[in-house]
Amino acid sequence: MPFTYRRVIRFGETDAAGVVYFAALLNLCHEAYEEAIASIQTSPAINPRQFFSGAADTAVPIVHTAADFYQPLFCGDTVSIQLTPKQLTPHSFEIAYIITGADGPDSDYSGLAQSRSDVSVRAITRHVCISIAPRRRVALSPALLSWIATLAASAPEPPKSDD
C-alpha cells in the first residue's frame, strides 16, 4: 500500500525561473518520508522526533538519491507525493516517490509530457542503517521492517535513469 502525502507548493521553494528549485523537490520527497514515518502504525512503534533527532543509537542516513524531472511545479500548486519503500538488504532500504501536480500545468521540461502528463517528478532515496558509535552498518530495526512491510506491497516504477 503506497502512502500519499499532499501539500501546496510554497513561494520559498521557487526560484528566479518561476518554478520549484530542483533541490526543493528532493526536500519535498523527504517531507513525505517524514510524514509516512509519523503516520504509519508499526510494531514496535517509531518515535518520529527521536528518529529524526540524531540522538538515537542508530541512524538511517540517505546514501543515494536520484530523480527525474518531467514537468515544472509552480507556487500555489497542490501536489501529491506517493511513496513506496522496499527493503534492499538486511541493513538498507529504498523509497520510491512520484510527485503529481493535482492541477498540473500544460508545459513540460522534457518533451515527454503527453505520455505521462500528470507526473512531475520520479525520485528514489536509499537509506542505510548505521550505529552511531562505532559508525558501522547495522540491521534495520524491527520497527523499520514493520514500516516497510506496511507500505511496500506495490512499488511504483523507479526513475528511468536508474534502471
Place this chain on the structure above:
Amino acid sequence: MPFTYRRVIRFGETDAAGVVYFAALLNLCHEAYEEAIASIQTSPAINPRQFFSGAADTAVPIVHTAADFYQPLFCGDTVSIQLTPKQLTPHSFEIAYIITGADGPDSDYSGLAQSRSDVSVRAITRHVCISIAPRRRVALSPALLSWIATLAASAPEPPKSDD
C-alpha cells in the same frame, strides 16, 4: 579541465542530525555550476544573470539528478566541488560533481570510506536546452558548447549507482 569551487559549509545547511541535509548537498552542486558559468570565458559570452533569470528565450532546466553520499559534512567544513560537464546530445549535457571535504571527518556513511576516504559526495545533473515559447527542445547554444568544451577534457567518474 575540471572546474573547482570552494566554500565553507554554513549552519543553515545542517539539520538536526548535526550534518549537512542531503538536499543542501545538491544545492551546493548547483552553486558550483553557477560559479563555473560565471567564471569561464566563452565565445560568445554567457551573461550569468540572464542565464539564471528565466527571462531568456531558452532555458536549460535540470531533467535528472543522482547523487551518492559517502561521508557527512559539518558546519564550518571547507569543501571543494570539482565539476566537469560533457555534452550528451545536440540539446543536452551532463555535469559530474565531486565534493571533497578539505578537512574531512573520520566517520563515514557507508562503510566504504577507507577506499575513497576523501570524497563526501558524487553527483550528476542532466540539463536539456528548451525554448520557452513554444516549450520544446532546442540545440545547445554556441556559448554553452564553448563552456562545455573548455571544461570537459577529463570527466570524473560518475556516481556508481548510475553505471
Place this chain on the structure above:
Amino acid sequence: MPFTYRRVIRFGETDAAGVVYFAALLNLCHEAYEEAIASIQTSPAINPRQFFSGAADTAVPIVHTAADFYQPLFCGDTVSIQLTPKQLTPHSFEIAYIITGADGPDSDYSGLAQSRSDVSVRAITRHVCISIAPRRRVALSPALLSWIATLAASAPEPPKSDD
C-alpha cells in the same frame, strides 16, 4: 478575524543545534501569508499563482520584518500560525504572526516562558505595493483591501521589540 494555518515542522527546517533555524521561522510566517491569500474570498478575487509570480503589474514586496523567538521548535512539532493583517498607509500593510507549538517543549530560549509558555515566535512583516515599471509606490488594490478587512478585526500583540 485572525487566520490560522497549521502544519508540522520538517527535518529540513532544523539545524545542527537540533531546533528550527531562525530564518526558517520567517519562512513559516510567509507560508501562512500565502495560505491566507489563497484561502480568503475577496472581492475582487486574488489569483494566488499570479500574485506570487512576479508576472503582475504590481507587487507587494516585504520592506521590513521583525521577530521575537521565545521557545525552540523541533522536527515533528505541530505548530499553528495565527496571522492578522492591518493597513498602515494607502500603499502599505503589516501582518502580525504568532507561532504556537501545539505540543510545545518545556524548554525556552529567553527565561520568560512561564508567562507566555505556549508562544514560540511573534513576528511581523510590512509590505508596500509597488508598480513594476516604473518602480514606484501605488495604492493597495481593492482585492488586497478586501483581504485585509476580512482578517483585520483583532490584531495580535506585535513583537515586543518593535513597540
Place this chain on the structure above:
Amino acid sequence: MPFTYRRVIRFGETDAAGVVYFAALLNLCHEAYEEAIASIQTSPAINPRQFFSGAADTAVPIVHTAADFYQPLFCGDTVSIQLTPKQLTPHSFEIAYIITGADGPDSDYSGLAQSRSDVSVRAITRHVCISIAPRRRVALSPALLSWIATLAASAPEPPKSDD
C-alpha cells in the same frame, strides 16, 4: 572595526519574483556571523564547529531579529555584508548588518533608494547566552567578549524601524 563578508548571490536563494527571498537575506546575515566567528582571533579561542554544533554546554540562540529591505538582490550579484556586534547585557549581545550590492541594480523597493542607493538590507540579530541543562541565562564567555570587543569599535546605524 566592523567585519566584512563578501559572496555571490545564488540561484537557490531567489524566488519566483526574480529576486532574493526575504528569509534568505537573514540567512545571509547569519553566514556573515559564522564567518566572523571563524575568522577573528579571540582569547581564549572560539572553536567554530563546536560553537555551532549544539554540543557545547552553552548556546547563544537568536532571540530577536529585525530587518529593513531597501533594494532587491539578484542571482549573480556580488554582495558585501558588514557586521558589527555590541554587548547589551552580561548575557546578551546584538549584531548589526548592512548588506550592500557591489553591483546593485537601479530599482528599489521603498522609493527611498536615492538617499541610500547602495544599501540593500539593514538587519540586526540579538543573542542570549544560555546553559543547556538547566536552560537558563548565563554570562557571555570570555571568548565571546573578546570577539565583540574586537569588532565592536564602530557600530553601523541599526534598522530604522527599531529606533
